[in-house]
Amino acid sequence: MPKEVTNWSAKLQDIFHTCQSEISKTTSIGKKMLRASKTSTTLQYALKELGQLAADEMRQGKLKWDNPHALNLVQTIEKCNNNLYEIEHEVKEIKFPEDNDQPHV
Numbered sequence: 464m465p466k467e468v469t470n471w472s473a474k475l476q477d478i479f480h481t482c483q484s485e486i487s488k489t490t491s492i493g494k495k496m497l498r499a500s501k502t503s504t505t506l507q508y509a510l511k512e513l514g515q516l517a518a519d520e521m522r523q524g525k526l527k528w529d530n531p532h533a534l535n536l537v538q539t540i541e542k543c544n545n546n547l548y549e550i551e552h553e554v555k556e557i558k559f560p561e562d563n564d565q566p567h568v
Contacts, residue, residue, distance in 0.1 A: 518536075518537050518540055522537065
């Protein structure tokens with residue numbers, strides 16, 4: 464084989480090897496990122512649920528927590544829940560104006 468063909472073939476094999484290596488790295492990184500995303504989501508749900516449990520326990524007086532920031536967060540949660548309840552009631556009044564006189568079951 465001529466030397467030019469051999470050089471060309473070697474260069475092409477080197478390019479394929481480099482591409483294969485980069486694709487393998489990218490796939491590994493992608494798998495790790497997907498795993499990290501799933502772990503982060505699980506962590507977020509667990510923290511949210513723990514916060515909800517703590518807030519419920521604080522409201523029921525089962526958990527005494529004198530941390531001002533925690534108490535402020537519980538107050539914020541209660542205000543937001545009340546606002547959402549009011550908004551839901553207002554939306555129902557708009558959607559069903561004829562039922563305003565009757566209690567909803």
